[in-house]
Amino acid sequence: MAAPRERTVCALNFVLGTSILIFSCTRYLTASFAYIWDDFSPFLILIYCLLANTWVWFCYRNCTELYRVAIRGVGLGLLFGVGVIISLSHTTWIHFGWYAVFLSFFHWSEYYVTAVTNPRSLTLDSYLLDHSLEYKLAALASWVEFGVEWLLFPGMKQLRYVSLAGVIVVIFGELLRKTSMFTAKTNFNHYVQYIKQQDHTLVTTGVYSICRHPSYVGWFYWSIGTQIILFNPFCLVGYTIVSWRFFRERIYEEEIYLLNFFGEDYVEYQKMVGTGLPFIKGYRGHL
Numbered sequence: 001m002a003a004p005r006e007r008t009v010c011a012l013n014f015v016l017g018t019s020i021l022i023f024s025c026t027r028y029l030t031a032s033f034a035y036i037w038d039d040f041s042p043f044l045i046l047i048y049c050l051l052a053n054t055w056v057w058f059c060y061r062n063c064t065e066l067y068r069v070a071i072r073g074v075g076l077g078l079l080f081g082v083g084v085i086i087s088l089s090h091t092t093w094i095h096f097g098w099y100a101v102f103l104s105f106f107h108w109s110e111y112y113v114t115a116v117t118n119p120r121s122l123t124l125d126s127y128l129l130d131h132s133l134e135y136k137l138a139a140l141a142s143w144v145e146f147g148v149e150w151l152l153f154p155g156m157k158q159l160r161y162v163s164l165a166g167v168i169v170v171i172f173g174e175l176l177r178k179t180s181m182f183t184a185k186t187n188f189n190h191y192v193q194y195i196k197q198q199d200h201t202l203v204t205t206g207v208y209s210i211c212r213h214p215s216y217v218g219w220f221y222w223s224i225g226t227q228i229i230l231f232n233p234f235c236l237v238g239y240t241i242v243s244w245r246f247f248r249e250r251i252y253e254e255e256i257y258l259l260n261f262f263g264e265d266y267v268e269y270q271k272m273v274g275t276g277l278p279f280i281k282g283y284r285g286h287l
Helices: 003-018 020-028 042-060 064-087 094-117 133-152 154-158 160-187 214-230 233-262 264-272
Strands: none
Touching: 003 042, 003 064, 003 094, 042 064, 064 094, 094 160, 094 214, 133 154, 133 214, 133 233, 160 214, 214 233, 233 264
């Protein structure tokens, strides 16, 4: 895969999707944003989505792979733009808008950063949109909980100081994960590696000097932060438990292979640096 080309397509189409703000909010640029949602027509979103998808198909109809990259980029851009619009509105859904912004940016940036740092491993799966059925069900559960609680207890979805705390946690998780990807570069992969590549080296500098698995730590806190933003108490507990168990098993499996790859060097690294996640020790092998 020619990563520079995919990287450009990914970025341009994300911007295309986000540009819904330009078309829908032009007349508000010199006025207050207070009543954007009151006058904003969902019908306009539908028309724009159709136009954007038609444009993407026209540009990449002869290249299936680029079309798939582009359509995901423009879709995430649309979600980002709509999230910003909701965030600027005077509805009680403002915090859901924040969530949509962070969710769309996370998935888009996973692909883009992979294209920049490790193009050899770049695939459509790098968007992480098809991570797993469990991931999709967890996202759906959070939307359902937010909607039900918004209908029954709308006041609880307006606790801004709680959602702001969630924003801080999400930003921390996002920055930590992306920093780990830039630090590891070609040594980072979205999948556990069972075979050591020729250029695979043990990274112990930067954020890896603080914890052994900063990308997992970042994703763990990012996922928890999204539920704090939405003030979803049930999903907050559920996400914490499920994410912790997932990363415990993932780290245990991954460290078996890392010990095979790097031997005594990794044993010494384990002694000096923790996993970064509470009560998770990883695989303790003895050579």
